[in-house]
Amino acid sequence: MSPTEPRSYCPINLSLEIFGDAWTLLVLRDLMFSGKRHFRELLQSDERISSNILADRLARLVEHGLLTRSGDPTHRQKAIYSLTEKAIQLLPVVVQIGAWGSRWVPDARKLDAAARRFVRQLQEGGPRLWARRMDELRAVHLR
Amino acid sequence: MSPTEPRSYCPINLSLEIFGDAWTLLVLRDLMFSGKRHFRELLQSDERISSNILADRLARLVEHGLLTRSGDPTHRQKAIYSLTEKAIQLLPVVVQIGAWGSRWVPDARKLDAAARRFVRQLQEGGPRLWARRMDELRAVHLR
DNA sequence: CCCAAGCGGTTGTAAAATGCAAGCAGTCAC
DNA sequence: GTGACTGCTTGCATTTTACAACCGCTTGGG
Known part of the structure; x- marks a missing residue:
């Protein structure tokens, strides 16, 4: 709710x-x-x-400007969450966290074949593919 | 201690x-x-x-193979923590999390000038500079 | 018009993680 | 031997998480 003092001003933090x-x-x-x-x-x-955690995280993300919440025209009480540019810019980070996990966490071998293909493509595609996906997200989520 | 079942096998998770x-x-x-x-x-x-949290995190990092713990020759009960290759490979992720924060979190403007220069250099240097830093870390932390 | 299914959550409660302050045994330089 | 330093540990209050049940409202089908 009230903006609280950050633990430090280090950008990572x-x-x-x-x-x-x-x-x-x-x-x-x-x-x-x-x-x-x-x-x-x-x-x-x-x-x-769980639903309470999800509700909390969505609210925080809206609060921090990573998501916007709007109503669905087809259903009065249906909410649509949209990524903002601020969130879309996090895509490379998310992808690389996945890439690291896929390479370094042994359990990742237990991932099913389809998901594995998806992960591999995303990495072989490199930054250019990520940029394309970011553009797709902009087209769908912004405006 | 005991390896617990992951919530999912998604590499990001x-x-x-x-x-x-x-x-x-x-x-x-x-x-x-x-x-x-x-x-x-x-x-x-x-x-x-706080010290209990730090102790817990260091133990987990050792457990997950991101750190090793060894004794300092100059002081019998002094511990030295070293990054493993697995951890060094996380450097780009850490840097990019910082880059995102620096660009998108308004409070980052309050960072002092010296730290700001450091952050800017790290970003302008790009992947080549990160790779150099990773090599430096390998030289110091491995073997 | 009614009702089941779908909607975004809330509420209550127990368990776990965190934060804070103090303390502790072993080591080292003097 | 003593005072400072080492990597933690302990106890306790507060906060966060997890799990399950539930809620009021909306909608489409009959």
Whole structure:
């Protein structure tokens, strides 16, 4: 609610105060790569986030200007969450966190084949592919 | 202690289960950029981490293979923490998290001039400079 | 018009993580 | 031997998380 004093003004710390927790980046991941836009869609992640945490994280992300919340014309009480440019700029970070995990965390080998292909493509594509995806997100989420 | 089942096998999630919290990446930041190697040095961060949390994070990082802990020849009970290759490979992620914060979090303007110069150099240097820093870290921390 | 299904959340409560301050045994230089 | 320094540990209050149930409103189908 009230803007609280940051622990320090180090840019790394300032970033982590926004998304340095277990759930926030997973929510952004789903918005970026799974085309999810609604509360109940986001609730269906593999990691089984609980609804109160999701509600809290969405509110924080809106508060920090990474998401906007708007109404769905087709359903009066349906909310649509949209990424802002500020959030879209985090895509390379999210991708590289995934790349690191895929390379260095042994459990990543247990990922199913389809997901693995997806991850590999995203990395072989490199920054140019990320930029393309960012443009796609802009087209869908901004304006 | 006992390896617990991950919430999912998504590489992003696997990464976040290692460093997806408020403190872990700050500890790595200090090891990577401030030349800190000892417990009490790491305790002196701007963010005022408390000693029990620091002890816990160091233990986890060792457990996950991002750090090794060894004795200091000059002082029998002095511990030296060293980055592993697995951790050094996280440097680009750490740098880019800082770059994002520096660009998108308004409070980053309050950073002092010296630190700001450091941040700007690190970004203008780009991947080549990061690679150089990674090599320096390898020289100091490995073998 | 009614009702089941879908919508974005809230609420209550227990368990876990965090933050804070103090303390502790071993080591070292003098 | 003593005073400063080492890497932690302990106890306790506060905060955050996790889990499950529930809620009022909206919508489409019959």
